[in-house]
Amino acid sequence: MTKRIVILPGDGIGPEIIMQAVMVLHEIGDKFDHGFIIDEQMIGEVALETENCSLPDKTIEKCKQADAVLLGAVGGDPNINRWADHPTGDRPEKGLLKIRKELNLFSNLRPAILYPELSQACPLKESIVGDSMDIMIVRELTSGIYFGKKSRFTDEENDEYSYATDEMFYSKQEIRRILKTGFEIAMKRNKNVVVVDKANVLETSKLWREITTEVAKDFPNIKYSHMYVDNAAMQLVVNPKQFDVIITTNMFGDILSDEASMITGSIGMLPSASLGETKLGLYEPSHGSAPDIAGEDIANPIATILSVAMMCRYSFDMEKEAQAIETAVKNVLAEGYRTKDIFTEGCKLVGTTEMGEAICERIINNE
Ligand code: NAD
Numbered sequence: 001m002t003k004r005i006v007i008l009p010g011d012g013i014g015p016e017i018i019m020q021a022v023m024v025l026h027e028i029g030d031k032f033d034h035g036f037i038i039d040e041q042m043i044g045e046v047a048l049e050t051e052n053c054s055l056p057d058k059t060i061e062k063c064k065q066a067d068a069v070l071l072g073a074v075g076g077d078p079n080i081n082r083w084a085d086h087p088t089g090d091r092p093e094k095g096l097l098k099i100r101k102e103l104n105l106f107s108n109l110r111p112a113i114l115y116p117e118l119s120q121a122c123p124l125k126e127s128i129v130g131d132s133m134d135i136m137i138v139r140e141l142t143s144g145i146y147f148g149k150k151s152r153f154t155d156e157e158n159d160e161y162s163y164a165t166d167e168m169f170y171s172k173q174e175i176r177r178i179l180k181t182g183f184e185i186a187m188k189r190n191k192n193v194v195v196v197d198k199a200n201v202l203e204t205s206k207l208w209r210e211i212t213t214e215v216a217k218d219f220p221n222i223k224y225s226h227m228y229v230d231n232a233a234m235q236l237v238v239n240p241k242q243f244d245v246i247i248t249t250n251m252f253g254d255i256l257s258d259e260a261s262m263i264t265g266s267i268g269m270l271p272s273a274s275l276g277e278t279k280l281g282l283y284e285p286s287h288g289s290a291p292d293i294a295g296e297d298i299a300n301p302i303a304t305i306l307s308v309a310m311m312c313r314y315s316f317d318m319e320k321e322a323q324a325i326e327t328a329v330k331n332v333l334a335e336g337y338r339t340k341d342i343f344t345e346g347c348k349l350v351g352t353t354e355m356g357e358a359i360c361e362r363i364i365n366n367e
């Protein structure tokens with residue numbers, strides 16, 4: 001099978017981690033006889049420097065024509081506001097928001113997986129989380145309170161009555177499509193869905209519940225329930241293993257996925273996928289460009305490599321290939337390979353390149 005993949009290395013550690021992910025793609029292509037055509041384009045600070053735009057038109061066009069997009073990270077040193085005086089107000093991060101919008105990527109998938117080998121990095125007691133955990137959070141990405149109408153009202157007579165509003169908006173179509181994505185993902189996992197809302201106070205949440213009941217009829221094999229977001233926040237720390245797939249709104253997903261990610265230890269381990277209505281998806285690590293460690297060959301490439309596994313699974317329907325990558329990652333962790341961010345005494349400290357090479361070697365040699 002031939003697939004066209006646009007890579008957007010971006011800034012900071014982006015090029016280093018993308019290089020390892022591309023090596024993994026080549027190994028998967030060789031092993032399973034696929035042709036992966038890689039096309040590198042620009043985004044972020046590097047695009048602003050050369051094209052004076054964080055997301056050049058050419059990048060958008062190439063991404064729209066591709067089967068999948070793999071992104072490193074965008075952004076410079078967070079302590080230096082380098083682009084404050086840019087005439088159009090452009091900034092590296094704007095490129096990322098714009099590409100998600102241009103590709104209409106309305107669902108964000110964030111797996112929170114605790115590997116047994118990294119269980120000591122988990123802040124929860126072993127009696128709660130055991131030595132492993134595997135939750136998929138499906139977050140609505142292009143609507144809700146983050147995109148609703150915002151306003152400010154100034155009361156001239158008494159400033160204490162001045163106010164601001166953020167509108168929480170959800171159409172039935174927006175709710176239905178994200179629920180469908182989440183239920184379809186649950187079909188490939190343990191078939192257990194929890195839809196998180198605040199239906200005791202929010203009208204949008206009541207609508208989410210109505211649409212959930214409708215969508216669930218098309219998935220009779222899936223066990224589903226509703227949970228209030230305040231309870232979900234508690235349940236994630238007292239009994240995280242009860243969850244398989246969580247589907248939720250933009251803001252609740254933003255907060256809960258960060259909470260869940262901390263259970264897994266390092267941010268360098270967390271992949272993500274942003275999907276729309278077609279198979280075209282954008283895959284990226286959950287972390288940023290880490291300018292503090294850029295160019296030192298110490299960044300953890302695993303989040304980006306696991307993002308390639310998600311690409312195989314969700315954009316290409318290549319389950320065997322996805323599992324080959326995930327198994328290779330588990331193998332190198334079991335053998336004690338650790339980049340600096342996940343290093344503990346007694347393990348083998350490796351750099352970005354050596355970690356990538358070790359994973360590639362396991363892909364080649366595993367059955
Ligand atoms: P960051 O995620 O880049 O870094 C936070 C900390 O985690 C740093 O100490 C960094 O060294 C470490 N870290 C991150 N990824 C790592 C990896 N793979 N291996 C080992 N350690 C890793 O967040 P930040 O420092 O707040 O932001 C830096 C820049 O990245 C900013 O310009 C920010 O806007 C941007 N950013 C981009 C994205 C994205 O592209 N999706 C996301 C978040 C932040």
